[in-house]
Amino acid sequence: xxxxxxVSKRYGATVALDDVSLEVASGTTHVLLGSSGAxxxxxxxxxxxxxxxxxxxxxxxxxxxxxxxxxxxxxGVGYVVQEGGLYPHLTAGGNxxxxxxxxxxxxxxxARRMSELAALVELHDGVxxxxxAELSGGQRQRIGVMRALMLDPPVLLLDEPLGAxxxxxxxxxxxxxxxxxxxxxxxxxxxxxxxREAVLFGAAIxxxxxxxxxxxxxxxxxxxxxxxxxxxxxxxxxxxxxxxxAYF
Amino acid sequence: MRLAGTLLLLVVLVPAPPAAAVVKxxxxxxxxxxxxxxxxxxxxxxxxxxxxxRLGLGGTxxxxxxxxxxxxxxxxxxxxTISRTILKDPAADSPEAIRAxxxxxxxxxxxxxxxxxxxxxxxxxxLARRLKLTRISDLTRHPELRAVFSSGFLERDDGWPGLRRQxxxxxxxxxxxxxxxAYQALAASAADLTDIFSTDGRLTRPGLAVLRDDRRFFxxxxxxxLARVDFVERDPGAWAVLERTLVGRIDAATMARxxxxxxxxxxxxxxxxxxxxxxxxxxxxERARLTRELASLTLDHLLLVAAAVLxxxxxxxxxxxxxxxxAVLGHAELMAVGVLQTIPALALLCFMIPLLGIGTLPAxxxxxxxxxxxxxxxxxxxxxxxxxxxxxxxxxxxxxxxRRLARIELPLASVNVLAGIKxxxxxxxxxxxxxxxxxxxxxxxxxxxxxALDDVTTILAGAVPAALMALLFHxxxxxxxxxxxxxxxxxxxxxxx
Numbered sequence: 030x031x032x033x034x035x036v037s038k039r040y041g042a043t044v045a046l047d048d049v050s051l052e053v054a055s056g057t058t059h060v061l062l063g064s065s066g067a068x069x070x071x072x073x074x075x076x077x078x079x080x081x082x083x084x085x086x087x088x089x090x091x092x093x094x095x096x097x098x099x100x101x102x103x104x105g106v107g108y109v110v111q112e113g114g115l116y117p118h119l120t121a122g123g124n125x126x127x128x129x130x131x132x133x134x135x136x137x138x139x140a141r142r143m144s145e146l147a148a149l150v151e152l153h154d155g156v157x158x159x160x161x162a163e164l165s166g167g168q169r170q171r172i173g174v175m176r177a178l179m180l181d182p183p184v185l186l187l188d189e190p191l192g193a194x195x196x197x198x199x200x201x202x203x204x205x206x207x208x209x210x211x212x213x214x215x216x217x218x219x220x221x222x223x224x225r226e227a228v229l230f231g232a233a234i235x236x237x238x239x240x241x242x243x244x245x246x247x248x249x250x251x252x253x254x255x256x257x258x259x260x261x262x263x264x265x266x267x268x269x270x271x272x273x274x275a276y277f
Numbered sequence: 278m279r280l281a282g283t284l285l286l287l288v289v290l291v292p293a294p295p296a297a298a299v300v301k302x303x304x305x306x307x308x309x310x311x312x313x314x315x316x317x318x319x320x321x322x323x324x325x326x327x328x329x330x331r332l333g334l335g336g337t338x339x340x341x342x343x344x345x346x347x348x349x350x351x352x353x354x355x356x357x358t359i360s361r362t363i364l365k366d367p368a369a370d371s372p373e374a375i376r377a378x379x380x381x382x383x384x385x386x387x388x389x390x391x392x393x394x395x396x397x398x399x400x401x402x403x404l405a406r407r408l409k410l411t412r413i414s415d416l417t418r419h420p421e422l423r424a425v426f427s428s429g430f431l432e433r434d435d436g437w438p439g440l441r442r443q444x445x446x447x448x449x450x451x452x453x454x455x456x457x458x459a460y461q462a463l464a465a466s467a468a469d470l471t472d473i474f475s476t477d478g479r480l481t482r483p484g485l486a487v488l489r490d491d492r493r494f495f496x497x498x499x500x501x502x503l504a505r506v507d508f509v510e511r512d513p514g515a516w517a518v519l520e521r522t523l524v525g526r527i528d529a530a531t532m533a534r535x536x537x538x539x540x541x542x543x544x545x546x547x548x549x550x551x552x553x554x555x556x557x558x559x560x561x562x563e564r565a566r567l568t569r570e571l572a573s574l575t576l577d578h579l580l581l582v583a584a585a586v587l588x589x590x591x592x593x594x595x596x597x598x599x600x601x602x603x604a605v606l607g608h609a610e611l612m613a614v615g616v617l618q619t620i621p622a623l624a625l626l627c628f629m630i631p632l633l634g635i636g637t638l639p640a641x642x643x644x645x646x647x648x649x650x651x652x653x654x655x656x657x658x659x660x661x662x663x664x665x666x667x668x669x670x671x672x673x674x675x676x677x678x679x680r681r682l683a684r685i686e687l688p689l690a691s692v693n694v695l696a697g698i699k700x701x702x703x704x705x706x707x708x709x710x711x712x713x714x715x716x717x718x719x720x721x722x723x724x725x726x727x728x729a730l731d732d733v734t735t736i737l738a739g740a741v742p743a744a745l746m747a748l749l750f751h752x753x754x755x756x757x758x759x760x761x762x763x764x765x766x767x768x769x770x771x772x773x774x
Contacts, residue, residue, distance in 0.1 A: 079669050108673040114666055118688045118763035127684070128674040160765035176674070 030055050031184065031216060036075055036085035038068075038240075045071040046082070047240040053233070055183070058210055058217040060231035062224070062263075068240040069220040073188050076218065077108060089184060107182040111192040113173030115161040121172045122157035128179045146175040149209060167198040174206070178213075185210070187219045191226065203229050224267040236260060299327045300508070300515050303340050303349035303635075303716065306333040306725045308539050308546075309394060309476060309532060313353035313500065313523065315550035320522040321515050323554070331635060332546075333725040335714030337362050338627045339635065341503075343716070345382055348634035350508035351519065355394055357498035359386070370497055385509060387502040387520055392529040395498040396430060397475040398440075398488045401463050405486035412491040413444055420447045422469040425454040425462050430472040435496055437472070443494045457731075460485075476529055478537030500527070522554070539730055546726070567738070575742060577718035581637070581709045582746075585644035586702045593649045593701075594694060597656020598682070611657065614650045622647070622711045630715070640709070640717035647708050648701045655697020659690025691762050699754040706747040710739065720746075 031053040038046040046068045053059040061069040074080040076087050078094040087094040089105065108114075115124045122143065129139045147157065150171040161169055170190060177185060190206070191199045203226060210217050210230075219230050227234050228248050236243045236251065244256045255261045300321050304314030311332055318328045331349050334340045341363050343349045359379070360369045369378050376386055400410055400422070408419060416422065430436035431453050440446065448470075454462060459471040460479055473480065473487070480487060502519060509516045527535075538549045547566070551558045596614070600607030625643050633639040663686060671681045687694070713721030723739030726732075759767075 074669075077669075077673055079672065106673065108670060110666060110670070114670045116667060116685060116689070116765075117768075118691075118765040120765065127676070131674060131676045131680055160768050162765065162768040 030088075030090055031059075031076060031218065032088040033072070033076065034086050034088070036072070036082045036087065038071055038075060038080065038082050044240045046075070048085070049237070049240070049242055050085075051235050051242070051245060053216055053218060055216050056214045057232045058219060058230045060227045060234045061218065061220045061237060062222070062227045062231075062234050063237035064222055064263075066239075067237040069222075069237055070188055071240075072237075073186050073218065073220055077106060077186060105182050105184060107177030107180070107185045109170075109173045109177045109185065109187040109190045111189045112166065113161070113169040113176075115169055115172060115176075117161050120158055120160055121164060121168075124161070124172055125157065125175045125179055128176065132180060142179060142181075143175075146178055149178075149212075150175055151205070165198075166194050167202060170194065170202060174209070182215075184216045185218070187217065189220055189222070191223075192221075206230075224264055236263065298512065299329050300351070300512065301329045301331060301349045303331040303334055303343055303352035305336060305340055305352070306714070307729045308478075308536050310353050311546045311726065311729060312535050312539060312549050312553075313390070313527075315546045316553055317351065317353070317502070317519050317523065319547075319550050319554055320518050324514070324518055326512075326515055331716030333713055333722060333729065334635065334716055335623050335626070335711075335725075339623075339630065339715060342627065342630035343635040344384065344503060344505060346630055346634045347505060347507075348630070348636060348716075351502050351504035353390075353500060354386070354503040355498040355500055356386075356389070357395065357496045359501075359503065361496070367496070372499070372501065379503075380506070383506050385504055385506050387504070388524045389499040389501055390523050391525050391527045392476055392500055392532045393498050394474055394476045394500060394532070395495045396436060397473050397490065397495070398470060399463075399473040399480070399485045400470050400488060401466070402484055402486040404469055405488075410486070410488060412489045413440070413446075413494070414491050415488065416446055416448070416470075417444065420449055422448060423450040423452075423467075424448050424470040425452050425459050425468040426472050427456040427459065428453050440494050443492055476532040476536055478533055478535075478540040480533045481530075481537040482541070500532075543732065546730070571723075571738065571742070574718055574720055574722055574739075575746075577637075577712075578706075578709055578720050578743070578746065581640060581644060581712055581717065581719055582702065582705045582750075584641055585648050585705050585709070586698065588641075588645050589648035589652050589701060590698055592645075593652030593697075594656050596649070597653045597694070597697075598660060600653065600657040601660035607657065611653065614653050617646045618650050622708065623714060626711070626715045635715040635717075637712075637717045639715050640712035640719075644705055644709055644712065648705050651697040651700040651704065652694075653697075655693045655695075655700070656690065659693030659697075660686055662693075663689055688763050689766070692766060695754070695758060695761060699751070702750050702754070703747050706743060706750060710743055 033049060033051045036046055036049045049068070049072060051059065061072060063069050071080065075082050076089070076094065081095060115121070116127075119127070125143060125146065126139055129142065143157070147154065152168065152171055152175070156164065156168055156172075161172070164172065173190070191202055194202065207229060217230075219226070221227060231248060233245065234248055234251060235245045238259060244251055244260050251260055252264060302314050302318045304310040314330070314332055318330055322328050331343070334343060337358055340349070340352050340354070344352060356370060356372060356375055359375050361367050364375070364378050366378070369375055372386060372389060379385055398413055398416075404410065404422075408415075410416070410419070426437055431451075432438075437451070452468075454471070459468070462468040463471060464484055473485070475487065479485060502523065504516070535549050535553060538544045538552065539546055544552075545563050545567075548558045548563055596610060600610045622643060625646070626639055629639040629642060633642060667685065667689070668681070671685050676684065709719050710721030710724055712719045713725045720739040720743040723735050727735030727737075727739065
């Protein structure tokens with residue numbers, strides 16, 4: 030369970046987060062939705078303990094997260110970023126193995142977990158031997174997900190994981206990730222500016238603007254009972270135009 | 278920095294082992310000084326005693342500090358230089374006065390060798406005959422003579438300004454000229470009169486006549502041997518040999534002839550010295566010796582570069598890491614390493630003589646200090662420009678500080694770190710030629726000697742191998758890049774943007 034209580038963060042004169050609260054129940058997926066600069070990434074980094082909030086607190090499974098002793102989080106939280114965030118000097122397999130090596134896992138344990146995960150994200154062994162620069166965008170993203178899942182953390186934080194992919198690959202991966210999250214029963218926080226992705230993943234959605242929570246709820250609640258015109262504007266801005274819908 | 282400090286401490290605290298009976302002979306880097314030192318060396322070697330040559334040192338500042346520190350036992354010097362430059366007391370100009378003043382520093386001088394190397398005025402000999410010019414005061418009768426003077430002579434108070442006052446000279450046409458061109462100007466009758474050193478080899482050739490300094494204006498620059506008192510007392514036999522061979526044995530004409538053999542006839546310093554001692558060395562022997570010398574200088578040079586760059590890497594990479602970690606410290610550090618670069622090499626070497634003497638150690642310390650900047654900067658730049666998100670991910674993955682540094686940061690920065698080490702190495706191959714000024718050997722030995730003797734072949738014999746060595750290192754680093762830069766990064770670099 031992730032609980033964010035009244036978190037605020039400013040960088041100089043810029044307010045990144047302003048009194049943000051939210052709760053994510055275990056085993057559910059929560060979407061942070063908003064335009065760029067809305068504070069989504071900052072919130073994820075606060076939850077990860079990479080950034081200390083100026084006010085408020087974050088609890089993961091009841092334990093307060095602070096940047097200083099963030100080691101207890103290791104193995105508890107997986108992190109996936111745009112384009113996978115892979116290390117270019119390591120092979121795909123080397124990237125996936127890294128957290129297990131740091132945790133001191135024995136070799137055969139690592140190998141077993143790797144083949145499990147490769148099967149899960151549907152990658153064959155040859156891909157693991159390549160370097161990130163030799164992979165497609167979709168493959169890189171799958172490797173990023175494998176690495177985040179390596180230590181089998183109960184919580185996954187994904188920051189625009191599919192942002193850099195072309196639309197068709199993106200749609201395919203969206204479906205696949207949803208399947209994986211459901212199969213593994215992870216608690217997931219997913220950052221996106223894509224309304225379609227929010228609809229697909231989000232049992233619950235938090236819409237952010239300028240560091241403030243605009244509205245929280247299911248997609249149906251946001252669509253049917255918007256608290257202000259911005260909510261509707263945001264959801265509609267990405268809807269296919271009526272002319273296009275007429276064809277299907 | 279710690280390493281350098283430790284190195285310094287070691288050298289200061291550990292006394293040099295009592296030298297076996299080796300006489301350490303130095304010289305400055307001009308022909309006459311080379312020849313005198315070489316004569317001294319060969320004379321001692323002829324008695325069976327061993328000699329260590331530190332020839333071609335970079336000027337009075339270095340030779341004096343070297344003899345004061347005990348890095349050399351003896352070298353040829355001039356009384357005028359001792360009183361003006363070393364004692365800074367022009368009044369102490371007699372050998373007796375100088376000897377008394379040097380005593381407190383544990384130094385002494387021999388009796389004069391028999392000639393002065395001082396400024397003189399020379400005129401075209403046809404003019405001298407026609408106008409009956411023998412003394413400088415004769416010039417007062419001929420204000421129409423055209424003079425060309427080197428810029429030093431034209432400006433120094435013991436040069437033209439003082440001379441003109443003393444003799445009441447009024448020449449209508451006085452121009453400045455590069456010293457080497459003055460003789461051509463006179464030979465072409467484009468000028469009549471120039472300044473010259475009284476033992477210049479060209480005076481042995483027809484065409485020039487020296488005018489006598491009849492009012493004793495030019496200060497005395499009598500050649501002597503400047504030696505350590507403890508050497509004279511430890512090895513009176515060797516000192517006696519030096520006095521017997523050199524003191525009172527070389528007049529200005531002899532010295533000019535010896536200089537001419539080296540400067541104008543293209544004989545090596547060793548050949549000239551052997552000739553003076555009554556033995557001839559054939560050109561073939563001399564060439565064979567030069568080949569052997571080149572091999573040993575190559576080894577010197579290679580070891581200097583390797584040791585300097587290796588120690589600069591061992592110290593510089595951690596300094597670069599530190600600089601990337603701490604903003605304030607980093608700036609101070611980069612500035613300090615940068616300032617080191619601005620200290621002229623000769624000055625740096627000069628400052629270090631009281632601590633480290635001359636030879637390999639001070640050269641190594643200087644090269645090490647100069648080699649630091651590219652390595653520290655390369656490491657710093659490599660680390661400071663890393664993608665912050667990749668570093669945060671390492672934290673989230675639980676890598677810890679050291680594992681993150683070793684597995685992520687340094688490999689990702691390896692391109693920059695290696696580029697720094699490469700720049701530094703190629704730089705050091707060039708800078709190491711300056712090591713010759715403190716007698717550390719290397720290719721610079723030939724360059725300095727060639728410059729002194731105005732011998733292009735000798736200069737090239739040092740400069741060309743140095744350039745080849747730089748190329749060699751360049752090639753070596755191309756190979757190292759392949760080995761040390763992770764393959765994944767090379768894939769990234771090779772990809773079209």
